[in-house]
Amino acid sequence: MGIFSGEKDYSTSLKELLEQLWEYQEAEANLMVEIATLQYENGDIDDALGFLEKSVGIYHELGFAEEEATILDLIGDVYSGNDDISNALEYYNMSLKLCLSLNMPLKAEVADKISRCEEHLRITEDKVGKGKIDSDVKSDVSPDVDEADSIDYVNIGKKLDDIIRLLDESAVYSTYQEFKNPMVQLEEAYEMAHSIGDDNGEAALLLIMGDVSLKEEKTKKSLEFFKRSLNSYRKIGDNKGQAISKLMIGTAYFLLGETEEGSDYLRKSMDIIKHLKDVNIEKAALALLKSIYGD
């Protein structure tokens, strides 16, 4: 009896400990997803993917298939958001497989994403094929035509700097770009502005963080900063700030190849600029437009 009761204690204790371990592991996986979310919002895509992959591993080990499917779908979203459609497709497919086996409501959404990815890949392949033919034709006619397609981030960046400096608050923050780690300095300043309720500073810093990201060719990240800056300027009712943010958003869209959206923002910005009656800003905006449209 003594031995039997001892075994019972052992199995109970073991069960309790294992349950605790699983709880810890689940919490760890949840934390990893939270960390990944923060990193993604900060533009640290590789680190975010690393944590998401780790969390998938934990959920798989724990047998939490629903969570595994959700995170696989999330990884697909991260890849998709960064235009890595083939990897996105791979993860969506893994997620769909689990969704179907568990009959999860998520399956419809994932299936839809898969068809969009497939469509995107099909169009890209078509374009590549067509581009190849075009380029073959062009190379026969004029060997220099391809040169015009490259984006001059440096030149556009300089024009953006000129415009940003026209905002009173931005001039001083622009000098942070000369520091060792400008983005770290700018983020620190942004946190500071936020904590002391300096709305003007906050909006200007977002604009400059967008500018810095753009120069680093992180166009999507820069677009996010510019949009947040626009919201901040709207909140404080600063027309000049709104005009400049829209100019930046338009430029970023252009650089991403979304010309229609880009034109729309640039037009809206110019509408505001006309009413500002500020010759300097008008000149700087026109110089930017000239470099975007390559006129």
Place this chain on the structure above:
Amino acid sequence: MSESGIPGLDEFLSSSGYIEGFPKNTTTLIYGPPKVGKSIFCYQFAYHGLSIKEPCLYVTADDGMKQLQQNMIDFGWFLQSSIGEELLYVIDSISSLSGVPIENTNTYTLSKINDPTDLMVKVGLGTRFVFKKSNEFRAVFDSLTTPFAFNPEPMVIRFLKTYLRRLKEAGATVIVTYTEGVADENTEKTLKSIVDNVIMLDGNYMTFKSSLGFIGTAEYKITDQGLVLGKGEIL
């Protein structure tokens, strides 16, 4: 304790038995009407620290760097050697308003009084600089009057709270000055509540209140040696 550099003050504070001289690593608000010696207190406090090789982070918000140096020279306090030894780090938040281009140096940086975020960033850089010299240093902010004139009062209070917290955490003995009547009455109450000590100057008497319970008042005079304390009593 920290040697204040004000003749008679440290002895007066010590005589109470509550505190031992000017309390080190605390925050002190010096307030009162205009022209009662608030800035002179700052010059004296900073200069004395420099003379015993205690670095100082000095935010000048009323006078530019040149004027600050001139004001101190009037009392025979020369800053050049301390600047040369990089013991004094000045953040000049007023000169940029004049539009005259001035160059930053290792120990002198410009900021803008209507840009509290930049000012705080520069305070961060300055703190790191002086902290490297010594983890016991002085910090002077003269004065809050100008920030109140250029920014919303709640923002200045939030700025000040952050400023005081950061400097105190870094080990500084901090003094800030403020001209009575510039901000709203409630803001003034808040100002007095977020510091460890308050010193009220009225032109004749200096009243010191410490959060440790000490209250004392003493006569003072503005002489060519700066402020000099006379007779005082513990209240």
